[in-house]
Amino acid sequence: MRTASPPVAVGGGPATLAGGITPRLRWMAAWGWQPALLLAWILLGTPIFGGSDVYPLLVLAGIYGIAVVGVSILAGLGGQITLGHAVFMAMGAYASALSTTRWGLSPVVGILLGITAALTLALLTSPILRLRGWYLAMATIAISFMLQEVIVNLKTFTGGNNGIFGIPPLSVGGLEVTGEPAYFALAWSIVLILLLLGRNITHSRFGRSLTAINKDADSAASVGINPARAKAVLWLVACVPAALAGSVFAHYSLFIAPSDFAFSTSLLLFAAVIVGGERSIFGGLFMVAALVAMSAYVTETFTIDLMEAVAMIVVYLLSPHGLAGIGRALIGRLCGTGRSHA
Amino acid sequence: MLETRSLTVEFGGVAALSDVTFSVETGSVVGLIGPNGAGKSTFIGVASGAVLPSQGSVTWHGTELAGKRPDQIARLGVGRTFQHTRLFPGLSALENVMIGGHLAGQSGVFGAMFRTPRWRKDEALLRDAAVEALEAVHGLHLAHRLSEDLPAGQQRLVAVARALVGHPSLLFLDEPAAGLTDAERELLGEDLKRYFAEHDLTVLLVEHNLGFLMSLVSSIVVFDRGGVLAQGAPAQIRSDPAVIEAYLGAGHAAS
Numbered sequence: 001m002r003t004a005s006p007p008v009a010v011g012g013g014p015a016t017l018a019g020g021i022t023p024r025l026r027w028m029a030a031w032g033w034q035p036a037l038l039l040a041w042i043l044l045g046t047p048i049f050g051g052s053d054v055y056p057l058l059v060l061a062g063i064y065g066i067a068v069v070g071v072s073i074l075a076g077l078g079g080q081i082t083l084g085h086a087v088f089m090a091m092g093a094y095a096s097a098l099s100t101t102r103w104g105l106s107p108v109v110g111i112l113l114g115i116t117a118a119l120t121l122a123l124l125t126s127p128i129l130r131l132r133g134w135y136l137a138m139a140t141i142a143i144s145f146m147l148q149e150v151i152v153n154l155k156t157f158t159g160g161n162n163g164i165f166g167i168p169p170l171s172v173g174g175l176e177v178t179g180e181p182a183y184f185a186l187a188w189s190i191v192l193i194l195l196l197l198g199r200n201i202t203h204s205r206f207g208r209s210l211t212a213i214n215k216d217a218d219s220a221a222s223v224g225i226n227p228a229r230a231k232a233v234l235w236l237v238a239c240v241p242a243a244l245a246g247s248v249f250a251h252y253s254l255f256i257a258p259s260d261f262a263f264s265t266s267l268l269l270f271a272a273v274i275v276g277g278e279r280s281i282f283g284g285l286f287m288v289a290a291l292v293a294m295s296a297y298v299t300e301t302f303t304i305d306l307m308e309a310v311a312m313i314v315v316y317l318l319s320p321h322g323l324a325g326i327g328r329a330l331i332g333r334l335c336g337t338g339r340s341h342a
Numbered sequence: 343m344l345e346t347r348s349l350t351v352e353f354g355g356v357a358a359l360s361d362v363t364f365s366v367e368t369g370s371v372v373g374l375i376g377p378n379g380a381g382k383s384t385f386i387g388v389a390s391g392a393v394l395p396s397q398g399s400v401t402w403h404g405t406e407l408a409g410k411r412p413d414q415i416a417r418l419g420v421g422r423t424f425q426h427t428r429l430f431p432g433l434s435a436l437e438n439v440m441i442g443g444h445l446a447g448q449s450g451v452f453g454a455m456f457r458t459p460r461w462r463k464d465e466a467l468l469r470d471a472a473v474e475a476l477e478a479v480h481g482l483h484l485a486h487r488l489s490e491d492l493p494a495g496q497q498r499l500v501a502v503a504r505a506l507v508g509h510p511s512l513l514f515l516d517e518p519a520a521g522l523t524d525a526e527r528e529l530l531g532e533d534l535k536r537y538f539a540e541h542d543l544t545v546l547l548v549e550h551n552l553g554f555l556m557s558l559v560s561s562i563v564v565f566d567r568g569g570v571l572a573q574g575a576p577a578q579i580r581s582d583p584a585v586i587e588a589y590l591g592a593g594h595a596a597s
Contacts, residue, residue: 197455204454205440205447205464212430212441218392219428223508224416224445237451279432 031199034282035192042188046181054296059180061292062187063249064269068284069194070241071269076278077202078234079214080129081137084144085269088239090151090261091118092246097164097256098157107170111247118243122236129231144263151258163257170251183252190248191285194241198281201237210234242269264305268292271308275315277324287311287323343368344389344512344544349398349408351384351568358384359568362398366563371538371545373555373576376565377588382548383425385565386514389546390422391415402512417445421510423501425517425548429489435500436485439472442504446471475507476500479533494521499530506537515547519554531557564588 049055071085092114099110128139151158158164170177170186177186201207212220213227221227250256272291276283291311295304319325344366351359359381366372374382387393389400391412400408407415421442429438447468453461476482481499484492489500502518518534519527531554538545538558549555555562562579564571566588572579579585 200457201451201454204451204461205444205449205468206451206454208433208437208441209444211433215430215432216428218412219424219430220441221412222390222392222416222422222424223442223504224413225441226411226413233451 035196038188038192038195038282038285042185042192045188046184050181054293055184056180057292057296058289059184059187059252060249061289062184062191063245063252064265064272064288064292065191065285066187066194066245066248067242067269068272068288069191069198069281070238072273072276072281072284073198073201073210074234074238075270076273076281076284077207077214078210078231078238079278080231080234081133081270082140082238082266083137083263083270084140084142084147084266085238085242086261086263086265087121087144087147088118088242089246089249089265090147090258091121091239092243093250093256093261094151094158094164094246095243096247096250097167100168100251101164101166107168107247107251108172111244114243114247115240118239118246119236122239126232126235129235130228140266141263144266148258148262151261158258161258163255163260164250165255167250167254167256169254170248177251183248187248187252190244195281195285202279202281206230206233268304268308271312275308275311275322277322277327280322280324283322283324283327343403344546345399345401346385346389347399347401349385349388349400350396351381351388351393352396357568359388359395362565362568362570364563364570364573366544366546368403368544369542370561371547371559373559373562374546374548374565375550375552375555375562376571379567380565381568382565383516384568386422386516386546386548389415390420390514416508419509419511420514421505421508421512422514423498423505423516423518425520427494427497427501429497429500429504431488431490433489434486435481435489435492435496435503436469436472436476438489438500439475439503439507440468442475442507443468443471445508471507472503475503478506478537479503480529495523495526498522499526502530502534509541509543511543513543513545515545515549517548517550519549519551527551527554530554534558 045058049058067085067089071082074080075082092111095114095117096107096110099105099113100107125143128136128143131139152160177183209220209225209230212225213230217227246261249260268288268291272288273284276285276287291304291308294307298304315323315326319329321328346365347363349359349362350357362385374385376382384393388395389407391407391410391414395408398408399406402418402420405418407418407420430441447464449458449461449464453464473482473485476485479499479502481496481503484496484500489497492500498518498521502515505513505515519530522530535558547555547559556576559576561573561575563573564579564585571588572582572585
């Protein structure tokens with residue numbers, strides 16, 4: 001049974017219209033725990049897991065996590081199914097790799113070039129956002145496979161299937177980022193910043209207009225929201241974190257190949273967001289860490305793709321709002337408010 | 343003035359509206375009635391950009407509305423509610439109404455990300471406007487409820503507030519009192535009456551409850567089978583034999 005709930009964090013936002021005894025404290029309880037937990041993870045992840053088999057995967061999860069924030073806003077908040085988001089990671093990775101290995105540019109310039117390349121690709125592909133639902137999903141898959149072909153075929157430029165070797169580590173003005181702990185801290189810190197920025201988007205005029213388009217496009221248009229324009233802006237915004245993730249990936253792994261940005265990577269990003277919960281960036285981050293970490297225990301029969309599939313089915317049977325929905329339902333039951341989602 | 347000339351809408355060969363011509367004076371509140379399937383919602387659909395006409399025109403102050411996109415029409419100061427409420431689930435009533443004020447805001451994605459002063463000003467402005475609109479329909483106590491958790495009648499109130507918050511100069515209300523209890527309907531009638539008196543706007547009101555409708559409108563347009571059957575003052579419509587036969591029924595005319 002749903003009943004009236006206290007005026008706290010209504011609709012998932014820091015709405016404190018009615019005030020209350022300590023609105024700020026309530027806001028902290030409702031919204032401060034996610035960044036706090038992430039900060040604790042950044043500080044304690046290395047001491048706890050450093051040196052273990054799973055640690056390199058936790059670094060990798062942080063890098064994918066950067067891209068997940070973009071996918072979460074695009075697919076979770078805006079409802080635009082993207083099964084090709086790894087193409088933007090490829091843009092960042094190849095721009096960084098080529099800039100540092102071929103053109104003698106600094107990694108920072110490489111990152112900026114990567115973001116520019118991703119934005120250009122997003123602008124060129126933005127007409128596909130006219131498509132809805134599964135048609136859009138198919139189009140993003142098509143772009144994913146097309147770019148894969150292009151990278152493989154431009155052998156002299158991209159190294160084809162062999163990829164690009166000898167990428168130097170990330171460095172900013174003489175300060176070099178080397179070793180797994182450094183990349184762990186860097187990647188998850190970027191994730192933390194993006195989580196905060198992403199949540200700011202969610203609870204804003206732009207974010208609400210995305211929810212409106214996602215839930216009822218005709219109704220949204222009736223109040224003056226231009227769905228085509230909002231979706232195009234969203235597409236551009238969502239590609240930037242992925243490009244950044246690609247650049248960090250290139251500098252971390254020191255070697256990139258087209259297969260790093262294949263369809264399975266796009267699927268991982270999307271599955272994390274959907275299983276994590278459509279309106280929860282944090283849920284997506286948790287899921288990507290869980291899915292990537294699980295691949296340490298992959299066997300020939302129990303593969304990562306199988307785990308993704310099982311996670312999707314199990315979580316969806318429990319709640320249509322994903323992991324975040326299950327969490328909220330549990331908290332609701334414990335607090336006795338009976339609110340199934342907020 | 344809202345002018346409709348020879349408007350025809352066909353859905354796969356079936357005419358939902360055929361050769362409809364009528365006009366609504368600026369500043370008036372006009373009722374639009376007719377049996378189910380008469381084309382009332384189709385007309386609002388054309389005038390708000392949701393339905394494309396086959397022929398004819400709908401102009402507001404001389405600007406063509408028919409054929410424009412819904413968001414373009416909203417920018418011209420035209421607001422609407424839907425017959426099937428259509429709030430945005432997952433958001434509170436207040437947030438739903440804030441979305442209605444979309445055009446009053448200016449901040450974009452960067453302002454939102456970095457919480458710029460302009461964004462703060464914008465957000466406060468939208469929030470205040472939404473609170474005001476909810477207050478106007480006695481719905482402020484619903485502000486923090488999730489829209490999908492509200493009973494149908496209260497969802498209607500939120501939908502009306504969402505349409506009012508943008509201060510439209512032309513407003514289409516599609517059955518705003520459907521699903522409301524008698525007490526709720528009476529209160530909404532009073533609220534709308536006061537709102538219409540205090541604001542400079544033109545209203546086209548579709549409503550099946552004639553008591554509610556008569557208390558608000560200065561004239562009535564009657565649709566029947568996709569055409570205009572009659573137009574005139576409420577008293578005139580009540581006694582029009584053609585209207586009585588097609589819609590009101592003899593029993594209603596007697597009362």
